[in-house]
Structure formats: C-alpha cells, structure tokens
Amino acid sequence: MKKKRLALLLSVVLTTVAVALGGCAGDKQESTSQITIGIPQDIEDSLDPMKATAAGTKEILFNIYEGLVKPDSDGNLIPAVASEYKISEEGRVYTFTLREDIKFHDGSSVTADDVVYSLERYADGQSGDALASAFSNIDDISAPTDKTVVIVLKEANTDFLSYLTAAVIPKSNADPDTVAIGTGPYRYVSRSPQENIILESFDDYWDKDNAPQIKKITLKIIANADTIVTELNGGSIDMFCRLSSTQVSQLSSDYNVYTGTMNLVQALYLNNAIEPFNDVRVRQALCYAIDPQGILDMAFDGQGSIIGSAVYPTFGKYYMPELADAYPTNIEKAKELLAEAGYPDGFTFSITVPSNYQPHVDTAQVIAEQLKEVGITANINLVEWATWLSDVYSGRQYETTVIGVDASMLSAGALLDRYRSDASGNFMNFNSPAYDAAIDAAESSVDDDAKTAAYKQCEQIISDEAASVYIQDMVNLVALNNKYEGYVFYPLYVQDFAKLRLK
Numbered sequence: 001m002k003k004k005r006l007a008l009l010l011s012v013v014l015t016t017v018a019v020a021l022g023g024c025a026g027d028k029q030e031s032t033s034q035i036t037i038g039i040p041q042d043i044e045d046s047l048d049p050m051k052a053t054a055a056g057t058k059e060i061l062f063n064i065y066e067g068l069v070k071p072d073s074d075g076n077l078i079p080a081v082a083s084e085y086k087i088s089e090e091g092r093v094y095t096f097t098l099r100e101d102i103k104f105h106d107g108s109s110v111t112a113d114d115v116v117y118s119l120e121r122y123a124d125g126q127s128g129d130a131l132a133s134a135f136s137n138i139d140d141i142s143a144p145t146d147k148t149v150v151i152v153l154k155e156a157n158t159d160f161l162s163y164l165t166a167a168v169i170p171k172s173n174a175d176p177d178t179v180a181i182g183t184g185p186y187r188y189v190s191r192s193p194q195e196n197i198i199l200e201s202f203d204d205y206w207d208k209d210n211a212p213q214i215k216k217i218t219l220k221i222i223a224n225a226d227t228i229v230t231e232l233n234g235g236s237i238d239m240f241c242r243l244s245s246t247q248v249s250q251l252s253s254d255y256n257v258y259t260g261t262m263n264l265v266q267a268l269y270l271n272n273a274i275e276p277f278n279d280v281r282v283r284q285a286l287c288y289a290i291d292p293q294g295i296l297d298m299a300f301d302g303q304g305s306i307i308g309s310a311v312y313p314t315f316g317k318y319y320m321p322e323l324a325d326a327y328p329t330n331i332e333k334a335k336e337l338l339a340e341a342g343y344p345d346g347f348t349f350s351i352t353v354p355s356n357y358q359p360h361v362d363t364a365q366v367i368a369e370q371l372k373e374v375g376i377t378a379n380i381n382l383v384e385w386a387t388w389l390s391d392v393y394s395g396r397q398y399e400t401t402v403i404g405v406d407a408s409m410l411s412a413g414a415l416l417d418r419y420r421s422d423a424s425g426n427f428m429n430f431n432s433p434a435y436d437a438a439i440d441a442a443e444s445s446v447d448d449d450a451k452t453a454a455y456k457q458c459e460q461i462i463s464d465e466a467a468s469v470y471i472q473d474m475v476n477l478v479a480l481n482n483k484y485e486g487y488v489f490y491p492l493y494v495q496d497f498a499k500l501r502l503k
Helices: 002-031 055-061 112-126 129-135 225-234 245-249 280-289 292-299 313-318 321-325 331-340 358-374 385-394 412-419 433-444 448-464
Strands: 034-039 069-071 077-079 082-087 093-098 138-145 148-153 186-192 196-201 216-221 239-243 255-261 264-270 348-354 377-383 400-406 468-473 475-481
Touching: 034 225, 055 400, 077 082, 093 112, 112 129, 112 138, 112 148, 129 412, 225 239, 225 358, 239 245, 245 475, 264 280, 264 358, 280 331, 280 358, 280 468, 292 358, 292 468, 313 412, 313 448, 321 448, 331 358, 348 358, 348 385, 358 377, 358 400, 377 385, 385 400, 412 433, 412 448, 433 448
Parallel strands: 034 216, 034 239, 348 377, 348 400
Antiparallel strands: 069 077, 082 093, 093 148, 138 148, 186 196, 196 216, 239 475, 255 475, 264 400, 264 468
16 A cells, blocks of 8 residues: 555656656747758858848848848838937938937947947948948938937938948947847857858847747858758758759658749849950840740749849839840840851850859759850859859959849849949949949939939840840749748848747
C-alpha cells in the first residue's frame, strides 16, 4: 500500500515538474524565436546607409535604419523618427517634430542634432545620385529645439518628402561603415564575411504596435544559386526571396510560396560609351531583336510585367505602359539597322551577369539564344557579386549586363536621376543633353502636372535613344517555411522582417 501511495505521489510530482518545465520551454521558445533567411550576397559595399549602393544591402538596412518618414506596404509615407510634420504652403519649409520616446540601438535618445548631422551628410553630396541631387536643393537645416528640425529648400520640390526616408544615425557613431546603429525594429549584431549576418529585435523599438515578433534573424549568404533549393528542402534556411519558377517547382510541401513583384527594372543594360553600343542604331537593333515576352515565357512561366523604359508600374501616374510596345519584335528591322550601322553580319559581345542571381542568369541565356537570329553572338560571363559591383557598377568595365535596378524610395526621380550624364550611378554611360534638361525640369517643377510631363519626357528619351533593352518588372516568388507567416510585399525593393512571425 505504501509503495502504491509513493508511486502515485512520484507520478503527481513528475507530472507537475513536466508541466512546469514544458511551460518554461514554451515561454523560452516564444522569447528566443528565430528564423534563418537565405540571401544571395554579402554586404560588399558598406553598413553606412549613405554609402550603400547594392539593392541587397539596402533591403537589409531597411530593417536597421529609419528616416524622418518611411514607406508602408501600401506605398504611403508615414512618420518614423518624426512623430509629425508640416509642409509650408509654398512647399519650401518642412518642419518635423521628433518622437519623445525614440532611441538608437545603443540606447541613446535621438536628438534634433542627430537628425541635422545625418541630413547634412547627405547634403554634402557623398550619397547616391538621387539623394545627392535632391539634397543639393536644401538651403538650410536647423534645430530650433531638441525635438524640432526645420528644413528650408532653395526651390519647392513636391517629391522632397520621399527623400526623407534617408536614414538617421547617431552623431556619435564614428565608424558607420562597420558599426550599424539605427532606430529600426532590428539591431545589427555581427557579420561573418561570406557566411552570415546576425540581427536581433530591438527591445526599445518605438512602435510597440508593430514590434518585431522574431527575436533573432540569421541572414545566411548563399552565393551559389544551384544550392538554394537544397538548402530550403534540407531545412538549413527557412526563407528565400526571388526564386525562379523552376526552383519553386522543386520545393517540398514544407513551404508556402508568396507571389508579388520585385519593383525593379530588369534590362540588358548597355555600356553606351563603347563600340558598338555607342551607336543608337545598334542599341535599337537589339531592342527589336530581343523578345521580352519570349523571355517571360521561357524563364518565368509567363509571369512578370513587360516594361519599355526605366520606370516600373508601381509609380502609377509616371509609368508609361505604351513604351512596352515601342520596339515590337522585328528581326528584319533589327538586321536592317545593324547593316546601316556597319554590322551586316552581326558581332560578338559579352553579357556580364552576377552568378548568384539565377533569374538574371536565365534571362541572359534566353537573350543569347534570341540574338542568334540576327547573327549576333552573346557570350555569358558569370561573375561573383563583389566583382560585378567593382567592375560593372563602379568601374564601368563591361560591355553589357543583365541586372535589376531599383528605386529604393518612393520617387520616380530615384530611378531616372541615374541617367543624368554626370551621375555617378550612371553605369550605362548614357549621355543626352536633352535628357539632362528634362530631368532638371522634372526635379525643379512645383506643378504636379508639369513634373509628371517632364518625367514622362525623360522616359520617352530613354526609349527613343534605346539606352538599354528594357525587359520587365520581375515576378517575386518567395518561399517561406510554413512554420512562419506574415510575409508582406512592399512597392519597393525591401524586405520587412518585422512582419514575420511564428504561426
């Protein structure tokens, strides 16, 4: 009898302990939830948001840094570091009130001096082209109080608010190249070159209603596109964006696939400064010879939005869908233009493509096949991402490349300003006095109709001059392990990790 009572007592005790431990384990799982996300390249440029040029870097920094305002998933600009703002009637004076409770990741409070310091860095002209151009219009930046910032423009600019998504960093950060300190939902923890980047949720994030649900994020670099599906199906990563339709078809049932658009301009970008691409007839011949719909059908199961210039559909009133029909596929017309330009038998050139982006590799392969019809031989040169950045984007030592160019902010000027003849981001070496005049008119106009017309003139010039062979705004296929949910597409090339959560 005593043995039975002892056994019963032990059973109750062990059950109680098990329940208690189970409860603790559950609490621990909730507080230390994590996800491993595959990305195609490491941060090769800089952790400094002002110096970052690669779209892949910017979409990571989107989670670390915030500006006075930031975009939401519907394309609206909402207060971020600022709690509110006012714009004067004439559109020249912008007054921002900073949040009372906002902190940097190092625990320090955000002050107006930090904001002024950050904006002045951009205004000094060291940033990317679109930002440098917009910020050159600033006449004065001041901080009347510790929580107030006033920006006065030389000339009114109806697009200026969109540029104030530019990241605010602490004035005290002496090394933003390697030390990332922002106000975003995630804080930077560490980086192992060519292996991973670690982020952790920021416990003092100001937006408690949208605080991140996942505690730790490991961004695993997968530079070899051929191993992505293996990594997903093997469970070493839980998510990967911008898959090809072939990769999606090979996924296990452990994954849900989200379908959206990439919000970028994929094109066969041409180096307009070298032969034979310095001849507009050759560039136009390529436009007639390459069939974008054929590319979509062969490489993307017909998915994607065909575009004819450097603006994609998200930009609404600025987008010109009619340009997609500017160069209908016409092999005879292409041959005729090549003959006029002195290439009746075609020519040979190379397409430099970053090997870690399979959709761009697939596109280049289809283009090479299509160009055979007009006697042109295109050799595909696969390079690592770091090589592409240094040789193609920065060095402009290339003939052609297939890549996608994003806007990084909700302004058509962010896409179009790079075609300005003296723009540092003009890796196509496009040079047109008429274009420079048109982009100047667009950016200086305070009348919305006039600005829209000027931006469309820019797009028309790019199309007429066949600056490059514009293909599509690509479909974005995102694989997410079905243990998680909450992936949200934005009208920009970003990923919002704070929206992810365990089911």
